[in-house]
Amino acid sequence: MDVRLHGMWASPYVIRVIWALKLKGVEYEYIEEDLSNKSAAILEFNPVHKKVPVLVHNGKPIVESAVILQYIEDTWPDRTPLLPEDPYERAMARFWIDFGQKKSLTFFAFFLTSEEDKHKTATQVLETLKIIEDEALGDKKFFGGNTINVVDLFYGWLAYSFGCMEQISGVQVLQPETLPRLHRWTLDFKQEPAIKENLPDGTALLEHFQGVTKRLKSSNRFKA
Incomplete structure (x- = not known):
């Protein structure tokens, strides 16, 4: 094919x-x-x-x-299924994907926050992540239980690029003290071979985000 x-x-x-x-x-x-x-x-x-x-x-x-x-x-349904077989669980997976998509502006605001608003946006992000930790992840290793599923893939950016946002904003949010189970998930997720072998370089990613932030903040299309 x-x-x-x-x-x-x-x-x-x-x-x-x-x-x-x-x-x-x-x-x-x-x-x-x-x-x-x-x-x-x-x-x-x-x-x-x-x-x-x-x-x-x-x-x-x-x-x-x-x-x-x-x-x-x-x-390719028979190759490492990414959605649960149970209809209810499949519906819940789609719900959390939709939730993450609808909250994208919250994370975007944190990424491009002004100095005076950074703690406010950090609080909003923390509240959103707490919902994800408590209601979607719970006590499971992955969102899919013991194996990665499509919800893990959707929230996977938290494991490797959210740290860049934290560095740019100067505010730490996703930490072991504040979100212990979600933080543990980021570590476990990045250790899975298919994930670990296909992560972007952290230094290059930070430089990229810094450039994007600078361009957007200087653009008339965005007012922090």
């Missing part, structure tokens, strides 16, 4: 798709895209949003990471 993934190395949306393909053992070709100079392929395969990730399977493009992950699960 012809499988190609158009992505950008620092995008958490792309990285979660890479993890899913690796966990499933699906062979694919990865194509790095320059989002400041979008390729003809991106414009052709994703004419609506013109962004990554784009998964191309047998010539047919699938876009948006949530849709792509569902497609991967539906196409």
